[in-house]
Amino acid sequence: MSLLEMQKVSYQNEKKLILQEISLKVAAGDFISLVGPSGSGKSTILKLCCHLLSPTQGKILFKGKDIKQYNPLDLRRRIAYCAQTPYLFGETVEDNFSFPYLIRKQKIDLARVQTLLSRFNLDGKILKNRVQSLSGGEKQRIALIRTLLFKPEILLLDEVTSALDVANTELVEKEIYTLNQTGMTILWVTHSPEQSRKYANILLSLEQGKIKTREVLK
Amino acid sequence: MNPGTTISISSLLIASSLVAISLLFSYYQKLGLEKETIISVGRAIIQLVLVGYILEYIFGQKNPVFTTGLLMIMTFNAAYNATKRGQNIKRGLLISFVAIAAGTIITLSILLFSGAIHYEPFQIIPIGGMIISNAMVALGLCYRRLSTDFMDKREEVETKLALGADILPASIEILKDSIRTGMLPTIDSAKTLGIVALPGMMTGLILAGVSPIMAIRYQLMVTFMMLSTTAIASFTACFLAYRTFFNQRKQLI
Numbered sequence: 001m002s003l004l005e006m007q008k009v010s011y012q013n014e015k016k017l018i019l020q021e022i023s024l025k026v027a028a029g030d031f032i033s034l035v036g037p038s039g040s041g042k043s044t045i046l047k048l049c050c051h052l053l054s055p056t057q058g059k060i061l062f063k064g065k066d067i068k069q070y071n072p073l074d075l076r077r078r079i080a081y082c083a084q085t086p087y088l089f090g091e092t093v094e095d096n097f098s099f100p101y102l103i104r105k106q107k108i109d110l111a112r113v114q115t116l117l118s119r120f121n122l123d124g125k126i127l128k129n130r131v132q133s134l135s136g137g138e139k140q141r142i143a144l145i146r147t148l149l150f151k152p153e154i155l156l157l158d159e160v161t162s163a164l165d166v167a168n169t170e171l172v173e174k175e176i177y178t179l180n181q182t183g184m185t186i187l188w189v190t191h192s193p194e195q196s197r198k199y200a201n202i203l204l205s206l207e208q209g210k211i212k213t214r215e216v217l218k
Numbered sequence: 219m220n221p222g223t224t225i226s227i228s229s230l231l232i233a234s235s236l237v238a239i240s241l242l243f244s245y246y247q248k249l250g251l252e253k254e255t256i257i258s259v260g261r262a263i264i265q266l267v268l269v270g271y272i273l274e275y276i277f278g279q280k281n282p283v284f285t286t287g288l289l290m291i292m293t294f295n296a297a298y299n300a301t302k303r304g305q306n307i308k309r310g311l312l313i314s315f316v317a318i319a320a321g322t323i324i325t326l327s328i329l330l331f332s333g334a335i336h337y338e339p340f341q342i343i344p345i346g347g348m349i350i351s352n353a354m355v356a357l358g359l360c361y362r363r364l365s366t367d368f369m370d371k372r373e374e375v376e377t378k379l380a381l382g383a384d385i386l387p388a389s390i391e392i393l394k395d396s397i398r399t400g401m402l403p404t405i406d407s408a409k410t411l412g413i414v415a416l417p418g419m420m421t422g423l424i425l426a427g428v429s430p431i432m433a434i435r436y437q438l439m440v441t442f443m444m445l446s447t448t449a450i451a452s453f454t455a456c457f458l459a460y461r462t463f464f465n466q467r468k469q470l471i
Contacts, residue, residue: 052376052469072468077382087377089391103383146381 001064003028003185004049004154009058011044018044019209031186033196036206042189043084046156049187050081080152084159086143093142094127100149116145121171136163154185173198277340285339289346293318296354304361308462313455318353321451325349325443334439352404352444353451360400360452367392368463375470385464393456400452408441
């Protein structure tokens with residue numbers, strides 16, 4: 001049984017048809033790269049997987065059960081999504097890390113936060129920095145850490161290295177790969193052909209809302 | 219009331235010559251406002267005379283059911299108008315009605331309990347009118363802010379939902395800002411009371427011969443009740459309305 005499965009999923013907003021009959025199986029432990037030109041529907045696939053959107057046709061199964069049958073909050077905590085443009089809220093970096101704990105009625109685990117900060121090459125002192133003072137690359141890594149605080153089962157990444165320099169891009173790629181090695185399933189949207197083949201075991205390319213090719217890499 | 223302060227019809231007729239000044243200005247300066255001025259004065263006279271007679275009739279009705287019915291009609295009208303400012307809010311009319319009614323009922327109950335007013339139409343209707351219209355303006359502001367924020371801050375709300383937040387924590391900042399927007403005009407006007415201008419109610423009482431100290435007591439009561447009504451109505455409306463921006467699957471519509 002697949003961990004996540006899309007069955008003939010189509011999605012249409014008020015203006016146009018974005019996805020057409022997408023069928024996709026994601027097995028536990030997969031590392032899937034999604035590539036395709038802008039507007040091909042990559043981000044929409046991720047938003048459908050974490051139930052921020054519902055398909056207009058077809059269905060999505062998580063562990064064999066329609067995701068409509070899950071509590072949406074519980075589902076989004078298990079299938080975490082990190083958006084293309086990192087949106088940081090509140091005033092400081094710490095506010096962003098407190099939020100996932102706050103909504104679970106827990107106290108912030110600073111040790112866990114510090115571990116993740118150092119793994120993503122960020123200084124622990126950054127916690128007190130104001131959100132507006134951060135660079136694009138810092139924002140992107142903070143948004144990623146915020147998604148990873150409570151290890152999700154599936155991680156949906158939308159071009160999360162677009163604002164990073166070469167060294168930090170490699171570091172983030174390795175960290176994500178390490179997470180994959182420890183059992184986390186990854187769906188990674190990327191524009192970079194090199195990145196798409198580096199660690200993934202499956203490469204999907206999208207065009208005009210349809211899956212154009214499916215390549216098994218490993 | 220001091221009878222010396224009663225305005226006679228002849229005094230009022232002489233005072234109406236003031237309109238002529240406005241007309242002369244318009245004529246010589248070629249402002250083209252003569253027709254508008256005459257129409258507006260005509261309307262003011264007809265409307266106010268009618269309202270005067272209606273109020274005479276209403277205040278003569280001692281039946282509390284009648285007074286309550288009238289309050290409900292006023293609330294409904296206010297709710298209808300406030301809803302126009304938030305047309306993308308589903309069940310806006312019902313939400314506005316509940317919010318304005320909540321603000322009015324709580325505020326009037328406290329005023330009645332304190333003995334500041336009695337359930338008499340000549341007190342309840344004007345005070346109810348003030349409260350209800352104030353709540354209506356506050357709700358209009360709240361709805362506008364809610365609608366624009368849910369469009370402009372879509373990313374923030376979706377980010378929080380994606381982190382597994384429920385719809386309330388995901389939109390609490392928008393809610394706070396909207397409630398604040400609804401309440402600020404009332405708070406601001408309370409701050410400048412007596413400094414920028416003497417409020418209409420107080421001026422009216424003083425003109426009618428009531429001592430300024432007594433007039434102030436009434437004005438303070440009005441200020442308190444405005445603050446409480448806008449707070450209750452804005453809070454109720456925003457907390458009921460924000461849900462309509464989400465569907466049952468907790469997705470932003």
